[in-house]
Amino acid sequence: MSRGIKIKHHKNTHALQAVRIGHCGMVTLLMRQGIGAPCVPCVTPGERVLAGQLVGEAQAPLAAPVHASVSGTVKKIDTVRLPTGEDVQAVVVESDGQMEFYPFQAPAVHSREAFLAAVRDSGLVGLGGAGFPTHAKLRSAAGEADILLVNASECEPYITTDHREALDRSADIIAGIQHICRWLQIREAVIGIEDNKSDAISLLKGLCWQNNTPELRLRTGVLPSRYPQGAEKIFIHTLTKRVVPLGKLPSAVGALVMNVASVSFLGRYFRTGRPLISRTVTVDGGAVPHPMNVRVPIGISVGELLKDKRIGFHLEHASDSAPLATKIIMGGPMMGVAGPDYSAVISKCNNSVILFNSSEARLKPESACIRCGRCVAVCPMRLQPLKLEKAWQARSAQDLRQLNAMGCMECGCCSYACPAGRELVQRIRLGKKFLRDQQTKGGA
Amino acid sequence: MEQPLVIVSTSPHVRSPRTTRGVMLDVCAALLPALAASVWHFGARAFLLALVSVGSCVAFEALSRIVMKRPQSVGDCSAIVTGLLLAFNLPPALPLWMVPIGALVAIVIVKQLFGGIGQNFANPAITARIVLLLSFPAAMTGWSAPCGVDAIASATPLKVLGEVLASRPSDFSPGDFPSLLQMLLGQRGGSLGETCAAALLLGGLYLCIRKVITPLIPLCYIGVVALCSFFYTGSPVLMLYELLGGGLLLGAVFMATDYSTSPVTRWGKVIFAVGCGLLTCLIRFFGNMPEGVSFAILLMNLLSPHIENLTAPKAFGKEKRHAKA
Structure with a gap:
């Protein structure tokens, strides 16, 4: 990828193994975590639940079930507003501190159907960020995909959870690849990883070499550290030279892309049967005294997480007049969502909490476009952000379509690179919504 | 104004330090x-x-x-x-x-x-x-000689060169001109900032290193002028005089690379610069003016939006769909 941007990595936590969070009083289990239809709560307030017990049933095909991440009592079934502004139903569980597990066992799999059903029951969604239900992705890839691409590129600054996954759970990654490839009849798998993770690269290369068989060719692909290397279409192109047609999914070119943590989870799941109830989260940013990777139950709030003394963030001193952090970002600084307070909860697809201090959070003032062309030069999808911005400002659906607005993956390179501080990707996002609205209006 | 406590904005949350x-x-x-x-x-x-x-x-x-x-x-x-x-x-x-x-x-x-x-x-x-x-x-054409140099006082080297080439190219003798070293250092008649080729090239190098401009436009522009001059004058020495003389370097490095008036697309920049080079040579060799850089760039400025539209990059993944259809 010659386009994209070189961006400061800030991988401060890459040498820190994830530590389990000390305590957790309450978890808020969102009924929709990532893409897809919401789940339906199957517990009632007052009921005692065990860790790993089903609390949200996935009734739609594009949904993954939700399990209790701690043992305790169901306090209430509530509606929660996400930082994105959406309202989602949630089961709130008060922990009893026992962490008593629901009895589970490794799934017995004898067929592709049983494999897909087991993946569905695990509650797994893509752990890299988008949160697409994994069983649905695997089902659509079955018979279509001839190559499995494991995404460990982790091109967003700060985040090191995938790096740690590769270092600390490499055997699970290989096991996960073997399970997926066996049941989907895929005979080639590549782990793609950026060249700023040399320790993980050498480890994975050794493991790939050891486990390479004629039935399953395994290798590690080293990628240049350049944002957005991990974006699906760019990732596929760098590793295989295959170009995913505009508006199509990776399966159109026979590729199945999965995040490394998702693959690793499947490796563990088929050994233990324990569903997705916890995940690793990078806590970093200028407002965090001791950046670290923490292992947290799904549904813990940022405020609860920050109470861990080792992070050194004295949330008890935070008040409305002095909030300690000036920006609270769920996810990476390039594509994450900023929340208004510490109440946001960690969902399955949430890989980091970035807390910016006031100087990091300062907004770049916006001035007139000087037509320097940097946005065009950096756009990995080869669009023309400066013209898309104008098309949106003119509310021209025709221009937006002609300029391939829907091809924008919202990586934010254009806004990053703009010297005039233009809110380019932000306006393209609005332009895309405008086009979608027009389409539904036209269809109705 | 009170400082906002927690800032909520949409991604990206980091921006490059570069400003206008x-x-x-x-x-x-x-x-x-x-x-x-x-x-x-x-x-x-x-x-x-x-x-x-x-x-x-x-x-x-x-x-x-x-x-x-x-x-x-x-x-x-x-x-x-x-x-x-x-x-x-x-x-x-x-x-x-x-x-x-x-x-x-x-x-x-x-x-x-x-x-x-x-x-x-x-x-x-x-x-x-x-x-x-x-x-x-x-x-605007009253050229004064650089201090301490008893070179041709009133005419720029390019003007003299033009007259020589127009009459009898065989009459050319290097004695009429500042030496190539003098041309490089700028010890010749000309506009204020256009004479010192070495300083202009240094500035251009700085702009490229700082990634303010890409070398695409200057290289294509100067390259085309070099090629045309070589074939028109038939002499590598005269070609160098054409490159170092007049406002070519100032124009190619600082004027043709102006953001507002040059295309933002990669191939657009190439076409724009080649056009500038060709027009410059046409005016220099066949026009009745000694210098053509300003007019060449101005004319190409006017074409720039059209060049840009014609060279719009194909969106990633777009080609494939066309191939299938």
Whole structure:
């Protein structure tokens, strides 16, 4: 990828193994975590639940079930507003501190159907960020995909959870690849990883070499550290030279892309049967005294997480007049969502909490476009952000379509690179919504 | 105003440290070696001219924003760049009162009336130079010799070269000219900032290293002029005189790379620069003017939006779908 941007990595936590969070009083289990239809709560307030017990049933095909991440009592079934502004139903569980597990066992799999059903029951969604239900992705890839691409590129600054996954759970990654490839009849798998993770690269290369068989060719692909290397279409192109047609999914070119943590989870799941109830989260940013990777139950709030003394963030001193952090970002600084307070909860697809201090959070003032062309030069999808911005400002659906607005993956390179501080990707996002609205209006 | 407590905005949450002002100050820095060279060659008057030019450009910028009741933009420093470039395009002996007229054309007419930075369709400094050239032809072509050099006093090397080539190319004798080293150092007649090739190249190198410009436009422009000159004059030495003479380097490095008036697309830049090169040679060899850089760039400025539309990049993944359909 010659386009994209070189961006400061800030991988401060890459040498820190994830530590389990000390305590957790309450978890808020969102009924929709990532893409897809919401789940339906199957517990009632007052009921005692065990860790790993089903609390949200996935009734739609594009949904993954939700399990209790701690043992305790169901306090209430509530509606929660996400930082994105959406309202989602949630089961709130008060922990009893026992962490008593629901009895589970490794799934017995004898067929592709049983494999897909087991993946569905695990509650797994893509752990890299988008949160697409994994069983649905695997089902659509079955018979279509001839190559499995494991995404460990982790091109967003700060985040090191995938790096740690590769270092600390490499055997699970290989096991996960073997399970997926066996049941989907895929005979080639590549782990793609950026060249700023040399320790993980050498480890994975050794493991790939050891486990390479004629039935399953395994290798590690080293990628240049350049944002957005991990974006699906760019990732596929760098590793295989295959170009995913505009508006199509990776399966159109026979590729199945999965995040490394998702693959690793499947490796563990088929050994233990324990569903997705916890995940690793990078806590970093200028407002965090001791950046670290923490292992947290799904549904813990940022405020609860920050109470861990080792992070050194004295949330008890935070008040409305002095909030300690000036920006609270769920996810990476390039594509994450900023929340208004510490109440946001960690969902399955949430890989980091970035807390910016006031100087990091300062907004770049916006001035007139000087037509320097940097946005065009950096756009990995080869669009023309400066013209898309104008098309949106003119509310021209025709221009937006002609300029391939829907091809924008919202990586934010254009806004990053703009010297005039233009809110380019932000306006393209609005332009895309405008086009979608027009389409539904036209269809109705 | 009270500082907001928690900032909520949409991604990306990090931005590059580069600003419009930073870009403009980089261009100013890149112009400094050539300014120093012009003071060395033409004396303090060169500095005075540059001062008047920059001052009047900045004043016109600030004034027009006030009159138009628009947010003040003088802080982006682009008027300083225009002022320096305008001064670089003027002969050192130009009466000072003509300079603000050029600044008025550049800043008010070409730039602010069309919406300010990024909106002008033609390069402000070049348009101003052409307006001055057509209004005051004598003053604008009264070349003074560099201090301490008893070279040809009134004509630029390019003009002499043009006359020689037009009459009898075999009459060419190097004695009529400054040496190539003198050309490189700028010890020749010419506009304020265009004479010292070495300083201009240094500035260009700085701009490329700082990634303010890509070398695409200067290289294509100079390359095309080199090729055409070599085939027209048939001599590598004369070709070098064509490259180092006139305003070619100033134009190729600093004027043709102007963001507002050149295409943003990669192939657009190539076509634009090749066009500039061809037009420059056509005017130099077949026109009745000794120099064609300003007119070449101005003409290509006008074509720039069309070149840009014709060279729009194909979206990633778009080709494939066409191939299938």
